[in-house]
Amino acid sequence: MAKDIKSMTLKELGELMAALGEKPYRARQVFGWLHEKKAVSYEDMTNLPISLREKLGAYPITVLEKVAVQTSEKDGTQKYLFRLQDGNVIESVRMRYHYGDSVCISSQVGCRMGCRFCASTLGGLVRNLLPSEMLEQIYRIEEETKERVSHVVVMGSGEPMDNYDNLLTFLRLITAEEGHNLSQRNITVSTCGIVPGIRALMKEKLQLVLALSLHAPTDEKRRLLMPIAAKYPLDEVLSACQEYYEETGRRVTFEYSLVAGQNDTDEDAALLARRLKPLKGHINLIPVNPVAERDKIRRPRRSDVEKFKIKLEKYGINVTIRREMGTDIDGACGQLRRRYMADGPVVP
Numbered sequence: 648m649a650k651d652i653k654s655m656t657l658k659e660l661g662e663l664m665a666a667l668g669e670k671p672y673r674a675r676q677v678f679g680w681l682h683e684k685k686a687v688s689y690e691d692m693t694n695l696p697i698s699l700r701e702k703l704g705a706y707p708i709t710v711l712e713k714v715a716v717q718t719s720e721k722d723g724t725q726k727y728l729f730r731l732q733d734g735n736v737i738e739s740v741r742m743r744y745h746y747g748d749s750v751c752i753s754s755q756v757g758c759r760m761g762c763r764f765c766a767s768t769l770g771g772l773v774r775n776l777l778p779s780e781m782l783e784q785i786y787r788i789e790e791e792t793k794e795r796v797s798h799v800v801v802m803g804s805g806e807p808m809d810n811y812d813n814l815l816t817f818l819r820l821i822t823a824e825e826g827h828n829l830s831q832r833n834i835t836v837s838t839c840g841i842v843p844g845i846r847a848l849m850k851e852k853l854q855l856v857l858a859l860s861l862h863a864p865t866d867e868k869r870r871l872l873m874p875i876a877a878k879y880p881l882d883e884v885l886s887a888c889q890e891y892y893e894e895t896g897r898r899v900t901f902e903y904s905l906v907a908g909q910n911d912t913d914e915d916a917a918l919l920a921r922r923l924k925p926l927k928g929h930i931n932l933i934p935v936n937p938v939a940e941r942d943k944i945r946r947p948r949r950s951d952v953e954k955f956k957i958k959l960e961k962y963g964i965n966v967t968i969r970r971e972m973g974t975d976i977d978g979a980c981g982q983l984r985r986r987y988m989a990d991g992p993v994v995p
């Protein structure tokens with residue numbers, strides 16, 4: 648099969664042009680069509696000679712098909728369901744903030760990390776997404792809304808560090824000056840704590856925000872919620888985060904989903920504060936979004952969430968309760984996709 652053209656860097660496109668006997672400047676033209684103008688076919692590329700367009704016909708252009716959109720009546724958050732060319736479906740979320748549009752993208756179809764509270768992992772991993780399929784979630788949303796996406800969070804379904812090479816190519820493509828030209832500072836990559844991935848990413852010296860899904864203050868408790876904790880203990884994960892900060896100058900953000908009775912006690916807050924204090928990172932508290940298939944995962948009361956926050960603040964930790972977006976539209980990762988697969992097509 649021909650290599651996926653929308654996943655090629657400008658350099659790789661240059662090599663392709665050379666192989667096709669074309670002038671080098673054609674690479675930049677094709678790249679601009681694919682990534683800046685978001686062309687979906689070679690016919691659109693009107694400044695290319697017909698002979699080149701015909702040769703390129705052997706390299707299909709990856710495009711996602713919108714299956715459904717749900718729009719929150721509360722805050723305008725939109726959840727998009729997209730069909731990939733092999734028939735799999737994935738979801739992406741668009742959030743509107745005062746500073747611009749932010750899109751949360753999926754990095755895999757399904758996930759194999761097995762976190763106990765997460766809907767994305769219930770059916771296991773189906774496959775990795777290609778760089779083009781990550782890009783397309785952003786491009787199709789922009790084409791639909793006619794608004795530029797200014798922020799991207801890789802925090803949808805899937806574990807980005809479990810699809811590391813494609814993640815890195817995606818990051819290079821979305822920040823390419825000749826393409827979408829997204830600022831590195833406006834990208835967040837969220838991981839459940841795969842240490843070799845964190846270490847590899849820091850060596851790239853990108854100005855990204857790294858978000859670490861922590862969810863518990865001790866290994867013992869973390870293992871109950873996140874099976875990956877058995878492979879990478881907290882000491883290792885947190886020292887990788889510290890190194891990430893030292894290498895890139897960018898502070899790590901910690902995600903902490905509060906699950907009633909499992910990680911939300913005063914003692915949990917105290918242990919958490921002690922662990923995080925030296926890292927100077929920011930904590931986002933997220934009251935867990937209950938998932939139908941996980942009946943042991945209960946959401947804490949609002950007052951308990953507030954208490955947890957105040958406790959952390961007393962220890963001098965920087966903390967916010969994440970403003971929840973789109974809770975009326977299957978907001979939690981993977982919930983819309985699961986409902987789609989169980990019930991059949993959602994009416995757009």
Ligand code: SAH
Binds near residue numbers: 802803806807
């Ligand atoms: N695999 C990556 C990114 C995807 S999950 C990671 O683990 O970080 C994005 C974030 O949502 C993670 O912090 C994840 O733990 C959290 N999350 C997943 N399901 C949730 C739920 N039902 N309620 C609250 N947070 C959830």
